[in-house]
Amino acid sequence: MLIGPEFDAVLRREAQRWLTIRTNDGQLPISSNDLLDFEVEGRPFRLMDAQRGIRKPRELSSAFSIRTVYTVEGKERPYADEVGPDGLLRYKWRGDDPDHAENRALRAAMTEEAPLIWFFGVAPGVYKPIYPVYLLWEEPEQHQFVIDADVARGLVSQGDQITEQVRRYIIRQTKQRLHQPVFRATVLRAYETRCAVCALRHSELLDAAHIVPDSDEAGIASVRNGLAMCKIHHAAYDSSVLGIRPDLVVEIRADLLEEIDGPMLEHGLKGRHGQRLMALPKVRAERPDADLLEERYARFRSAG
Template identity: 55%
Template structure:
Protein backbone atom coordinates (compact mmCIF):
# COMPACT_ATOMS: atom_id res chain seq x y z
CA UNK A 1 0.00 0.00 0.00
CA UNK A 2 1.37 3.39 -0.97
CA UNK A 3 1.48 6.33 1.43
CA UNK A 4 -1.38 8.00 -0.48
CA UNK A 5 -3.52 4.85 -0.25
CA UNK A 6 -2.77 4.57 3.45
CA UNK A 7 -3.84 8.20 4.01
CA UNK A 8 -7.03 7.63 2.02
CA UNK A 9 -7.95 4.52 4.03
CA UNK A 10 -7.13 6.05 7.40
CA UNK A 11 -9.07 9.22 6.63
CA UNK A 12 -12.20 7.37 5.56
CA UNK A 13 -12.10 5.07 8.60
CA UNK A 14 -11.57 8.06 10.90
CA UNK A 15 -14.50 9.87 9.25
CA UNK A 16 -16.82 6.90 9.71
CA UNK A 17 -15.80 6.61 13.37
CA UNK A 18 -16.46 10.35 13.79
CA UNK A 19 -19.91 9.97 12.23
CA UNK A 20 -20.64 6.91 14.39
CA UNK A 21 -20.06 9.02 17.50
CA UNK A 22 -22.14 11.92 16.20
CA UNK A 23 -24.97 9.66 15.08
CA UNK A 24 -25.24 8.26 18.61
CA UNK A 25 -25.27 11.77 20.08
CA UNK A 26 -27.55 13.38 17.48
CA UNK A 27 -29.88 10.58 16.28
CA UNK A 28 -32.36 13.05 14.80
CA UNK A 29 -29.94 15.07 12.69
CA UNK A 30 -26.39 16.35 13.07
CA UNK A 31 -25.59 20.08 12.78
CA UNK A 32 -23.16 20.78 9.95
CA UNK A 33 -20.81 22.67 12.29
CA UNK A 34 -20.48 19.56 14.42
CA UNK A 35 -19.92 17.35 11.38
CA UNK A 36 -17.14 19.69 10.26
CA UNK A 37 -15.48 19.56 13.66
CA UNK A 38 -13.43 16.58 12.44
CA UNK A 39 -9.74 16.34 13.19
CA UNK A 40 -7.51 14.10 11.09
CA UNK A 41 -3.77 13.87 11.70
CA UNK A 42 -4.03 16.95 13.90
CA UNK A 43 -5.75 19.09 11.24
CA UNK A 44 -9.41 20.12 11.10
CA UNK A 45 -10.91 18.61 7.96
CA UNK A 46 -14.28 19.84 6.73
CA UNK A 47 -16.67 17.11 5.58
CA UNK A 48 -19.53 19.31 4.34
CA UNK A 49 -18.78 22.05 1.82
CA UNK A 50 -20.53 24.11 -0.83
CA UNK A 51 -21.73 23.06 -3.34
CA UNK A 52 -21.71 19.48 -2.06
CA UNK A 53 -18.75 17.38 -3.24
CA UNK A 54 -15.83 17.16 -0.83
CA UNK A 55 -12.34 16.05 -1.80
CA UNK A 56 -9.63 17.02 0.70
CA UNK A 57 -6.34 18.09 -0.82
CA UNK A 58 -4.52 14.96 0.33
CA UNK A 59 -6.95 12.66 -1.54
CA UNK A 60 -7.53 12.07 -5.25
CA UNK A 61 -11.06 10.64 -4.82
CA UNK A 62 -14.17 12.29 -3.39
CA UNK A 63 -14.79 11.73 0.32
CA UNK A 64 -18.36 12.96 0.83
CA UNK A 65 -21.39 14.07 -1.17
CA UNK A 66 -24.32 16.17 -0.02
CA UNK A 67 -27.80 17.00 -1.20
CA UNK A 68 -28.59 20.68 -0.69
CA UNK A 69 -31.42 21.68 1.62
CA UNK A 70 -34.39 23.04 -0.29
CA UNK A 71 -36.92 25.17 1.64
CA UNK A 72 -40.58 24.17 1.18
CA UNK A 73 -41.89 25.36 -2.16
CA UNK A 74 -38.47 26.24 -3.59
CA UNK A 75 -36.88 24.56 -6.62
CA UNK A 76 -33.98 22.23 -5.84
CA UNK A 77 -30.67 23.33 -7.44
CA UNK A 78 -29.83 19.70 -8.23
CA UNK A 79 -32.44 17.09 -9.04
CA UNK A 80 -31.13 14.04 -7.18
CA UNK A 81 -33.60 11.21 -7.62
CA UNK A 82 -33.87 7.45 -8.01
CA UNK A 83 -33.19 5.81 -11.35
CA UNK A 84 -34.90 2.72 -12.80
CA UNK A 85 -32.17 0.48 -11.32
CA UNK A 86 -33.10 1.50 -7.79
CA UNK A 87 -30.03 3.64 -7.21
CA UNK A 88 -29.88 7.28 -6.27
CA UNK A 89 -28.76 9.57 -9.08
CA UNK A 90 -26.27 12.21 -7.97
CA UNK A 91 -25.71 15.09 -10.36
CA UNK A 92 -22.34 16.26 -11.63
CA UNK A 93 -20.99 19.63 -10.64
CA UNK A 94 -22.19 21.55 -13.70
CA UNK A 95 -21.87 19.90 -17.12
CA UNK A 96 -18.10 19.76 -17.64
CA UNK A 97 -16.88 16.15 -17.25
CA UNK A 98 -13.36 17.47 -16.58
CA UNK A 99 -14.40 19.65 -13.65
CA UNK A 100 -12.26 18.79 -10.62
CA UNK A 101 -15.28 17.70 -8.55
CA UNK A 102 -16.51 15.40 -11.31
CA UNK A 103 -13.05 13.91 -11.69
CA UNK A 104 -12.99 13.29 -7.94
CA UNK A 105 -16.35 11.50 -8.13
CA UNK A 106 -15.13 9.44 -11.07
CA UNK A 107 -12.00 8.46 -9.18
CA UNK A 108 -14.11 7.33 -6.22
CA UNK A 109 -16.23 5.24 -8.57
CA UNK A 110 -13.21 3.58 -10.23
CA UNK A 111 -11.58 2.83 -6.90
CA UNK A 112 -14.83 1.68 -5.27
CA UNK A 113 -14.07 4.08 -2.44
CA UNK A 114 -16.71 4.32 0.31
CA UNK A 115 -18.19 7.79 0.79
CA UNK A 116 -20.48 9.47 3.28
CA UNK A 117 -23.72 10.93 1.92
CA UNK A 118 -25.30 13.83 3.83
CA UNK A 119 -29.06 14.28 3.46
CA UNK A 120 -30.65 17.46 4.88
CA UNK A 121 -33.21 17.16 7.66
CA UNK A 122 -33.54 20.94 7.88
CA UNK A 123 -31.34 23.92 7.11
CA UNK A 124 -27.82 23.14 8.38
CA UNK A 125 -28.82 19.76 9.87
CA UNK A 126 -28.08 16.42 8.20
CA UNK A 127 -28.44 12.69 8.47
CA UNK A 128 -25.24 10.87 7.49
CA UNK A 129 -25.65 7.73 5.37
CA UNK A 130 -22.50 5.67 4.98
CA UNK A 131 -20.80 3.90 3.43
CA UNK A 132 -22.26 4.55 -0.01
CA UNK A 133 -20.61 3.78 -3.33
CA UNK A 134 -20.62 5.39 -6.76
CA UNK A 135 -21.21 2.51 -9.14
CA UNK A 136 -21.99 3.96 -12.57
CA UNK A 137 -21.71 7.20 -14.53
CA UNK A 138 -24.14 8.53 -17.12
CA UNK A 139 -22.31 11.28 -19.04
CA UNK A 140 -25.40 12.20 -21.08
CA UNK A 141 -27.47 12.80 -17.94
CA UNK A 142 -24.49 14.37 -16.11
CA UNK A 143 -24.85 12.09 -13.10
CA UNK A 144 -23.54 9.16 -11.12
CA UNK A 145 -25.48 6.24 -9.68
CA UNK A 146 -25.11 5.89 -5.91
CA UNK A 147 -25.62 2.49 -4.30
CA UNK A 148 -27.10 2.80 -0.80
CA UNK A 149 -27.54 -0.93 -0.36
CA UNK A 150 -25.46 -3.32 1.69
CA UNK A 151 -24.51 -5.70 -1.13
CA UNK A 152 -22.07 -3.71 -3.20
CA UNK A 153 -19.18 -6.16 -3.55
CA UNK A 154 -20.46 -8.60 -6.14
CA UNK A 155 -22.19 -7.83 -9.46
CA UNK A 156 -25.39 -9.77 -10.14
CA UNK A 157 -24.84 -13.17 -11.80
CA UNK A 158 -27.40 -12.35 -14.48
CA UNK A 159 -29.10 -9.24 -15.78
CA UNK A 160 -31.96 -8.08 -13.60
CA UNK A 161 -35.49 -8.04 -14.98
CA UNK A 162 -37.51 -4.78 -15.07
CA UNK A 163 -39.59 -6.13 -12.17
CA UNK A 164 -36.45 -6.81 -10.11
CA UNK A 165 -35.14 -3.33 -10.88
CA UNK A 166 -38.44 -1.74 -9.79
CA UNK A 167 -38.34 -3.80 -6.60
CA UNK A 168 -34.74 -2.75 -5.93
CA UNK A 169 -35.70 0.88 -6.53
CA UNK A 170 -38.55 0.59 -4.04
CA UNK A 171 -36.31 -1.00 -1.38
CA UNK A 172 -33.61 1.64 -1.81
CA UNK A 173 -36.13 4.47 -1.70
CA UNK A 174 -37.74 2.95 1.40
CA UNK A 175 -34.39 2.66 3.13
CA UNK A 176 -33.57 6.32 2.56
CA UNK A 177 -37.04 7.50 3.58
CA UNK A 178 -37.08 5.31 6.70
CA UNK A 179 -33.72 6.75 7.75
CA UNK A 180 -35.17 10.24 7.38
CA UNK A 181 -38.60 9.52 8.88
CA UNK A 182 -37.84 9.88 12.60
CA UNK A 183 -35.73 13.06 12.42
CA UNK A 184 -38.19 14.79 10.11
CA UNK A 185 -41.22 13.86 12.21
CA UNK A 186 -39.58 14.86 15.49
CA UNK A 187 -38.41 18.17 14.04
CA UNK A 188 -41.88 18.88 12.66
CA UNK A 189 -43.35 18.33 16.15
CA UNK A 190 -40.55 20.30 17.84
CA UNK A 191 -39.39 17.12 19.62
CA UNK A 192 -42.60 16.86 21.63
CA UNK A 193 -45.18 14.12 22.00
CA UNK A 194 -48.24 15.14 19.98
CA UNK A 195 -50.48 13.95 22.84
CA UNK A 196 -48.83 14.86 26.14
CA UNK A 197 -46.14 17.34 24.95
CA UNK A 198 -43.31 15.37 26.59
CA UNK A 199 -40.09 16.87 25.25
CA UNK A 200 -37.39 14.24 25.89
CA UNK A 201 -36.13 12.89 22.55
CA UNK A 202 -34.89 9.62 24.02
CA UNK A 203 -38.46 8.85 25.14
CA UNK A 204 -40.09 9.73 21.83
CA UNK A 205 -40.92 7.69 18.73
CA UNK A 206 -41.95 8.63 15.23
CA UNK A 207 -45.22 6.70 15.02
CA UNK A 208 -46.87 5.79 11.72
CA UNK A 209 -50.55 6.63 11.34
CA UNK A 210 -50.94 3.88 8.76
CA UNK A 211 -48.35 1.11 9.23
CA UNK A 212 -45.44 0.23 6.95
CA UNK A 213 -47.23 -2.68 5.32
CA UNK A 214 -50.25 -0.55 4.39
CA UNK A 215 -50.52 0.67 0.79
CA UNK A 216 -50.44 4.28 2.05
CA UNK A 217 -48.07 3.65 4.94
CA UNK A 218 -45.22 5.67 3.49
CA UNK A 219 -42.55 7.03 5.85
CA UNK A 220 -43.51 10.66 5.26
CA UNK A 221 -44.27 13.36 7.82
CA UNK A 222 -48.05 13.61 7.08
CA UNK A 223 -48.23 9.88 7.92
CA UNK A 224 -46.33 10.40 11.16
CA UNK A 225 -46.91 11.55 14.71
CA UNK A 226 -44.37 12.12 17.44
CA UNK A 227 -45.45 10.04 20.44
CA UNK A 228 -43.86 9.16 23.74
CA UNK A 229 -43.35 5.44 24.11
CA UNK A 230 -46.40 4.85 26.33
CA UNK A 231 -48.74 6.65 23.92
CA UNK A 232 -47.17 4.99 20.90
CA UNK A 233 -47.78 1.56 22.45
CA UNK A 234 -51.33 2.58 23.39
CA UNK A 235 -52.00 3.83 19.86
CA UNK A 236 -50.71 0.60 18.31
CA UNK A 237 -52.84 -1.43 20.74
CA UNK A 238 -55.98 0.59 19.91
CA UNK A 239 -56.25 1.83 23.48
CA UNK A 240 -56.01 5.36 22.07
CA UNK A 241 -57.57 6.56 18.84
CA UNK A 242 -57.25 9.88 17.00
CA UNK A 243 -60.21 11.26 15.08
CA UNK A 244 -59.79 12.98 11.70
CA UNK A 245 -60.37 16.31 13.48
CA UNK A 246 -57.27 15.46 15.60
CA UNK A 247 -59.16 14.90 18.83
CA UNK A 248 -57.91 12.04 21.00
CA UNK A 249 -60.24 9.30 22.23
CA UNK A 250 -59.51 6.63 24.85
CA UNK A 251 -61.26 3.26 24.62
CA UNK A 252 -64.34 3.07 26.87
CA UNK A 253 -63.19 0.08 28.89
CA UNK A 254 -59.92 1.88 29.69
CA UNK A 255 -61.84 4.97 30.79
CA UNK A 256 -63.83 2.79 33.20
CA UNK A 257 -60.77 1.21 34.82
CA UNK A 258 -59.50 2.22 38.23
CA UNK A 259 -55.73 2.04 38.68
CA UNK A 260 -52.71 4.16 39.54
CA UNK A 261 -51.59 7.62 38.38
CA UNK A 262 -50.16 6.42 35.04
CA UNK A 263 -53.56 5.17 33.89
CA UNK A 264 -55.33 8.28 35.19
CA UNK A 265 -52.91 10.97 34.03
CA UNK A 266 -51.12 9.17 31.22
CA UNK A 267 -54.12 7.71 29.41
CA UNK A 268 -57.55 8.61 30.75
CA UNK A 269 -56.87 12.37 30.85
CA UNK A 270 -55.91 12.29 27.17
CA UNK A 271 -59.56 11.64 26.29
CA UNK A 272 -61.01 14.66 24.47
CA UNK A 273 -57.73 16.52 24.12
CA UNK A 274 -56.47 17.89 20.81
CA UNK A 275 -53.18 16.99 19.19
CA UNK A 276 -50.19 19.31 19.38
CA UNK A 277 -49.55 20.08 15.69
CA UNK A 278 -46.56 21.15 13.57
CA UNK A 279 -46.36 24.81 12.66
CA UNK A 280 -46.22 23.97 8.95
CA UNK A 281 -49.51 22.95 7.33
CA UNK A 282 -47.70 20.55 5.01
CA UNK A 283 -46.34 18.58 8.00
CA UNK A 284 -49.66 18.14 9.76
CA UNK A 285 -51.25 14.67 9.91
CA UNK A 286 -53.21 13.71 6.83
CA UNK A 287 -56.94 13.66 7.76
CA UNK A 288 -57.70 10.80 5.34
CA UNK A 289 -55.03 8.63 6.95
CA UNK A 290 -56.26 9.58 10.42
CA UNK A 291 -59.80 8.66 9.41
CA UNK A 292 -58.78 5.24 8.12
CA UNK A 293 -56.72 4.53 11.23
CA UNK A 294 -59.56 5.81 13.46
CA UNK A 295 -62.00 3.35 11.89
CA UNK A 296 -59.61 0.57 12.87
CA UNK A 297 -59.66 1.87 16.44
CA UNK A 298 -63.47 2.01 16.40
CA UNK A 299 -63.69 -1.56 15.13
CA UNK A 300 -61.33 -2.78 17.86
CA UNK A 301 -63.30 -0.89 20.51
Protein backbone atom coordinates (compact mmCIF):
# COMPACT_ATOMS: atom_id res chain seq x y z
CA MET A 1 0.00 0.00 0.00
CA LEU A 2 1.26 3.47 -0.85
CA ILE A 3 1.99 5.79 2.05
CA GLY A 4 3.00 9.41 2.58
CA PRO A 5 3.06 11.88 -0.33
CA GLU A 6 2.53 9.12 -2.91
CA PHE A 7 -0.73 8.00 -1.26
CA ASP A 8 -1.80 11.64 -0.84
CA ALA A 9 -1.40 12.28 -4.57
CA VAL A 10 -3.15 9.05 -5.58
CA LEU A 11 -6.03 9.63 -3.17
CA ARG A 12 -6.74 13.19 -4.30
CA ARG A 13 -6.50 12.27 -7.99
CA GLU A 14 -8.67 9.15 -7.70
CA ALA A 15 -11.29 10.89 -5.55
CA GLN A 16 -11.73 13.68 -8.09
CA ARG A 17 -11.87 11.21 -10.97
CA TRP A 18 -14.50 9.12 -9.14
CA LEU A 19 -16.62 12.19 -8.34
CA THR A 20 -16.49 13.30 -11.98
CA ILE A 21 -17.92 9.94 -13.04
CA ARG A 22 -20.52 9.68 -10.27
CA THR A 23 -21.82 13.22 -10.80
CA ASN A 24 -21.98 12.90 -14.60
CA ASP A 25 -19.15 15.38 -15.05
CA GLY A 26 -20.57 17.69 -12.41
CA GLN A 27 -24.13 17.77 -13.71
CA LEU A 28 -25.62 15.95 -10.71
CA PRO A 29 -25.25 16.38 -6.94
CA ILE A 30 -24.40 13.38 -4.78
CA SER A 31 -25.82 12.13 -1.49
CA SER A 32 -23.76 11.51 1.63
CA ASN A 33 -24.78 7.83 1.41
CA ASP A 34 -23.49 7.51 -2.15
CA LEU A 35 -20.19 9.07 -1.08
CA LEU A 36 -19.62 5.97 1.04
CA ASP A 37 -19.14 3.92 -2.17
CA PHE A 38 -15.71 5.42 -2.83
CA GLU A 39 -12.74 3.10 -2.48
CA VAL A 40 -9.02 3.61 -2.88
CA GLU A 41 -6.61 0.71 -3.28
CA GLY A 42 -9.54 -1.67 -2.76
CA ARG A 43 -10.70 -0.32 0.60
CA PRO A 44 -13.47 2.10 1.57
CA PHE A 45 -12.40 5.66 2.22
CA ARG A 46 -14.53 8.54 3.50
CA LEU A 47 -14.43 11.56 1.24
CA MET A 48 -16.29 13.82 3.66
CA ASP A 49 -16.51 14.02 7.43
CA ALA A 50 -20.12 13.41 8.43
CA GLN A 51 -19.82 15.37 11.69
CA ARG A 52 -17.22 18.06 11.01
CA GLY A 53 -16.73 20.64 8.32
CA ILE A 54 -13.11 19.68 7.69
CA ARG A 55 -11.91 16.16 6.77
CA LYS A 56 -8.32 15.41 7.72
CA PRO A 57 -7.62 11.67 7.33
CA ARG A 58 -4.97 10.22 9.61
CA GLU A 59 -3.10 8.97 6.52
CA LEU A 60 -2.56 12.53 5.25
CA SER A 61 -0.55 15.44 6.61
CA SER A 62 -3.18 18.04 5.68
CA ALA A 63 -6.89 18.56 5.11
CA PHE A 64 -8.52 16.57 2.30
CA SER A 65 -12.00 18.10 1.99
CA ILE A 66 -14.21 20.82 3.44
CA ARG A 67 -17.97 21.00 3.79
CA THR A 68 -20.59 23.74 3.83
CA VAL A 69 -23.86 22.46 5.22
CA TYR A 70 -27.21 23.01 3.54
CA THR A 71 -29.30 25.69 5.22
CA VAL A 72 -33.05 25.98 4.82
CA GLU A 73 -34.05 29.03 2.78
CA GLY A 74 -34.35 32.09 4.98
CA LYS A 75 -32.03 30.85 7.73
CA GLU A 76 -28.41 31.82 8.27
CA ARG A 77 -25.60 29.33 7.84
CA PRO A 78 -23.71 28.54 11.07
CA TYR A 79 -20.49 29.64 9.35
CA ALA A 80 -20.67 32.66 7.07
CA ASP A 81 -18.38 31.89 4.12
CA GLU A 82 -18.30 35.22 2.33
CA VAL A 83 -16.77 37.00 -0.65
CA GLY A 84 -14.17 39.65 0.16
CA PRO A 85 -13.69 43.00 -1.60
CA ASP A 86 -11.06 41.34 -3.80
CA GLY A 87 -13.70 38.92 -5.15
CA LEU A 88 -12.14 35.93 -3.40
CA LEU A 89 -14.06 33.59 -1.10
CA ARG A 90 -13.39 33.11 2.60
CA TYR A 91 -13.72 29.88 4.58
CA LYS A 92 -14.07 30.25 8.35
CA TRP A 93 -11.90 28.57 10.94
CA ARG A 94 -13.31 25.82 13.08
CA GLY A 95 -14.11 27.81 16.26
CA ASP A 96 -11.87 30.57 17.57
CA ASP A 97 -8.75 28.59 18.43
CA PRO A 98 -6.06 28.96 15.73
CA ASP A 99 -4.40 25.81 17.08
CA HIS A 100 -7.49 23.63 16.70
CA ALA A 101 -6.53 20.42 14.88
CA GLU A 102 -8.83 21.18 11.95
CA ASN A 103 -7.42 24.69 11.54
CA ARG A 104 -3.91 23.24 11.61
CA ALA A 105 -4.99 20.77 8.91
CA LEU A 106 -6.22 23.62 6.71
CA ARG A 107 -3.02 25.57 7.34
CA ALA A 108 -1.00 22.54 6.25
CA ALA A 109 -3.08 22.21 3.08
CA MET A 110 -2.41 25.88 2.37
CA THR A 111 1.35 25.42 2.86
CA GLU A 112 1.41 22.27 0.70
CA GLU A 113 -0.82 23.88 -1.96
CA ALA A 114 -2.93 20.73 -1.75
CA PRO A 115 -6.08 20.50 -3.89
CA LEU A 116 -9.21 20.19 -1.72
CA ILE A 117 -12.74 19.06 -2.48
CA TRP A 118 -15.48 21.44 -1.31
CA PHE A 119 -18.76 19.65 -0.59
CA PHE A 120 -21.45 22.31 -0.77
CA GLY A 121 -24.85 21.35 0.63
CA VAL A 122 -27.80 21.76 -1.76
CA ALA A 123 -30.31 19.74 0.32
CA PRO A 124 -30.22 17.78 3.58
CA GLY A 125 -27.61 15.08 3.00
CA VAL A 126 -27.03 16.10 -0.64
CA TYR A 127 -23.92 17.89 -1.88
CA LYS A 128 -22.48 19.55 -4.94
CA PRO A 129 -18.74 18.74 -5.00
CA ILE A 130 -16.52 21.60 -6.21
CA TYR A 131 -12.92 20.68 -7.02
CA PRO A 132 -10.14 21.43 -7.01
CA VAL A 133 -10.13 24.35 -4.61
CA TYR A 134 -7.07 25.80 -2.91
CA LEU A 135 -6.32 27.86 0.18
CA LEU A 136 -4.31 30.93 -0.84
CA TRP A 137 -3.56 32.58 2.50
CA GLU A 138 -4.89 33.03 6.02
CA GLU A 139 -6.53 36.05 7.67
CA PRO A 140 -6.10 35.29 11.39
CA GLU A 141 -7.83 38.41 12.66
CA GLN A 142 -10.99 37.40 10.81
CA HIS A 143 -10.58 33.70 11.71
CA GLN A 144 -10.64 32.61 8.08
CA PHE A 145 -8.74 31.36 5.06
CA VAL A 146 -8.92 32.75 1.54
CA ILE A 147 -10.22 30.00 -0.71
CA ASP A 148 -9.91 29.85 -4.48
CA ALA A 149 -11.87 27.69 -6.92
CA ASP A 150 -8.72 27.27 -9.05
CA VAL A 151 -9.15 30.74 -10.51
CA ALA A 152 -6.70 33.11 -8.81
CA ARG A 153 -3.67 30.92 -8.06
CA GLY A 154 -0.58 32.62 -9.49
CA LEU A 155 -2.66 35.69 -10.30
CA VAL A 156 -2.85 37.35 -6.87
CA SER A 157 -0.86 37.24 -3.64
CA GLN A 158 -1.60 38.39 -0.12
CA GLY A 159 -1.25 42.16 0.18
CA ASP A 160 -1.56 42.78 -3.57
CA GLN A 161 -3.49 45.80 -4.76
CA ILE A 162 -5.93 44.02 -7.05
CA THR A 163 -7.07 46.01 -10.06
CA GLU A 164 -10.76 46.31 -10.86
CA GLN A 165 -10.21 44.31 -14.04
CA VAL A 166 -8.65 41.40 -12.12
CA ARG A 167 -11.35 41.58 -9.43
CA ARG A 168 -14.09 41.35 -12.07
CA TYR A 169 -12.30 38.41 -13.69
CA ILE A 170 -12.06 36.55 -10.35
CA ILE A 171 -15.73 37.17 -9.56
CA ARG A 172 -16.85 36.07 -13.04
CA GLN A 173 -14.77 32.90 -13.02
CA THR A 174 -15.76 32.04 -9.44
CA LYS A 175 -19.42 32.37 -10.38
CA GLN A 176 -18.88 29.92 -13.23
CA ARG A 177 -16.95 27.39 -11.14
CA LEU A 178 -18.78 27.62 -7.82
CA HIS A 179 -21.91 29.74 -7.59
CA GLN A 180 -23.57 28.68 -10.84
CA PRO A 181 -23.09 24.90 -10.32
CA VAL A 182 -24.35 25.18 -6.72
CA PHE A 183 -27.29 27.34 -7.83
CA ARG A 184 -28.17 24.85 -10.59
CA ALA A 185 -27.99 21.86 -8.26
CA THR A 186 -30.12 23.59 -5.63
CA VAL A 187 -32.79 24.75 -8.08
CA LEU A 188 -33.06 21.44 -9.98
CA ARG A 189 -33.31 19.57 -6.69
CA ALA A 190 -36.09 21.90 -5.47
CA TYR A 191 -38.05 21.39 -8.74
CA GLU A 192 -37.42 17.63 -8.66
CA THR A 193 -35.53 17.89 -11.96
CA ARG A 194 -38.55 19.14 -13.91
CA CYS A 195 -39.00 22.18 -16.13
CA ALA A 196 -41.34 24.61 -14.38
CA VAL A 197 -43.03 25.46 -17.69
CA CYS A 198 -43.43 22.07 -19.40
CA ALA A 199 -42.39 19.48 -16.74
CA LEU A 200 -39.63 17.97 -18.92
CA ARG A 201 -37.55 15.67 -16.66
CA HIS A 202 -34.25 15.15 -18.49
CA SER A 203 -31.56 16.83 -16.37
CA GLU A 204 -29.16 17.22 -19.29
CA LEU A 205 -31.78 19.40 -21.01
CA LEU A 206 -32.53 21.54 -17.95
CA ASP A 207 -31.04 24.80 -16.67
CA ALA A 208 -31.45 26.86 -13.54
CA ALA A 209 -32.82 30.16 -14.81
CA HIS A 210 -32.45 33.34 -12.77
CA ILE A 211 -35.66 35.31 -12.37
CA VAL A 212 -33.66 38.51 -11.91
CA PRO A 213 -30.23 38.13 -13.56
CA ASP A 214 -27.32 37.60 -11.19
CA SER A 215 -25.65 40.68 -12.69
CA ASP A 216 -28.38 42.83 -11.07
CA GLU A 217 -28.21 43.92 -7.45
CA ALA A 218 -31.46 42.03 -6.76
CA GLY A 219 -30.20 38.92 -8.57
CA ILE A 220 -29.45 36.93 -5.46
CA ALA A 221 -28.01 33.40 -5.66
CA SER A 222 -31.05 31.89 -3.95
CA VAL A 223 -33.47 29.17 -4.97
CA ARG A 224 -36.24 31.80 -4.62
CA ASN A 225 -34.61 33.68 -7.50
CA GLY A 226 -34.53 30.55 -9.64
CA LEU A 227 -36.71 28.49 -11.95
CA ALA A 228 -35.88 25.08 -13.38
CA MET A 229 -36.38 25.37 -17.14
CA CYS A 230 -35.64 23.32 -20.21
CA LYS A 231 -33.22 25.00 -22.58
CA ILE A 232 -35.95 26.15 -24.99
CA HIS A 233 -38.05 27.82 -22.28
CA HIS A 234 -34.95 29.24 -20.60
CA ALA A 235 -33.89 30.90 -23.86
CA ALA A 236 -37.45 32.16 -24.39
CA TYR A 237 -37.52 33.56 -20.84
CA ASP A 238 -34.15 35.29 -21.16
CA SER A 239 -35.13 36.88 -24.50
CA SER A 240 -38.55 38.01 -23.18
CA VAL A 241 -40.42 35.76 -25.60
CA LEU A 242 -41.90 34.10 -22.51
CA GLY A 243 -42.92 35.81 -19.29
CA ILE A 244 -44.16 34.54 -15.94
CA ARG A 245 -46.63 36.58 -13.96
CA PRO A 246 -46.37 36.85 -10.17
CA ASP A 247 -49.41 34.52 -9.95
CA LEU A 248 -47.26 31.87 -11.72
CA VAL A 249 -49.10 32.02 -15.06
CA VAL A 250 -47.12 31.86 -18.30
CA GLU A 251 -47.50 34.50 -21.00
CA ILE A 252 -46.09 34.46 -24.53
CA ARG A 253 -45.23 37.70 -26.30
CA ALA A 254 -48.20 38.98 -28.29
CA ASP A 255 -46.53 39.02 -31.72
CA LEU A 256 -45.58 35.35 -31.43
CA LEU A 257 -49.18 34.41 -30.66
CA GLU A 258 -50.06 35.67 -34.15
CA GLU A 259 -47.16 33.90 -35.84
CA ILE A 260 -47.51 30.56 -37.60
CA ASP A 261 -44.55 28.19 -37.48
CA GLY A 262 -43.70 24.60 -36.62
CA PRO A 263 -44.87 22.43 -33.72
CA MET A 264 -42.37 23.84 -31.19
CA LEU A 265 -43.83 27.34 -31.50
CA GLU A 266 -47.39 26.01 -31.65
CA HIS A 267 -47.23 23.56 -28.76
CA GLY A 268 -44.03 24.37 -26.88
CA LEU A 269 -44.63 28.11 -26.61
CA LYS A 270 -48.06 29.28 -27.78
CA GLY A 271 -49.68 26.26 -26.12
CA ARG A 272 -48.34 27.37 -22.72
CA HIS A 273 -49.85 30.87 -22.95
CA GLY A 274 -52.25 31.49 -20.07
CA GLN A 275 -51.28 28.24 -18.32
CA ARG A 276 -49.93 27.93 -14.79
CA LEU A 277 -46.44 26.60 -14.18
CA MET A 278 -46.43 22.80 -14.28
CA ALA A 279 -43.75 22.25 -11.62
CA LEU A 280 -43.01 24.07 -8.38
CA PRO A 281 -40.98 23.23 -5.27
CA LYS A 282 -42.90 21.34 -2.63
CA VAL A 283 -41.28 23.43 0.09
CA ARG A 284 -43.12 26.75 0.13
CA ALA A 285 -40.02 28.66 1.28
CA GLU A 286 -38.24 27.59 -1.94
CA ARG A 287 -40.92 28.80 -4.35
CA PRO A 288 -40.29 31.82 -6.61
CA ASP A 289 -40.25 35.16 -4.82
CA ALA A 290 -43.32 37.19 -5.89
CA ASP A 291 -41.45 40.51 -5.83
CA LEU A 292 -38.69 39.15 -8.07
CA LEU A 293 -41.29 37.71 -10.45
CA GLU A 294 -43.04 41.08 -10.53
CA GLU A 295 -39.79 42.87 -11.38
CA ARG A 296 -38.97 40.42 -14.16
CA TYR A 297 -42.54 40.42 -15.49
CA ALA A 298 -42.43 44.21 -15.80
CA ARG A 299 -39.37 43.85 -18.02
CA PHE A 300 -41.21 41.28 -20.14
CA ARG A 301 -44.18 43.64 -20.55
CA SER A 302 -41.95 46.57 -21.53
CA ALA A 303 -40.11 44.41 -24.08
CA GLY A 304 -43.38 43.47 -25.75
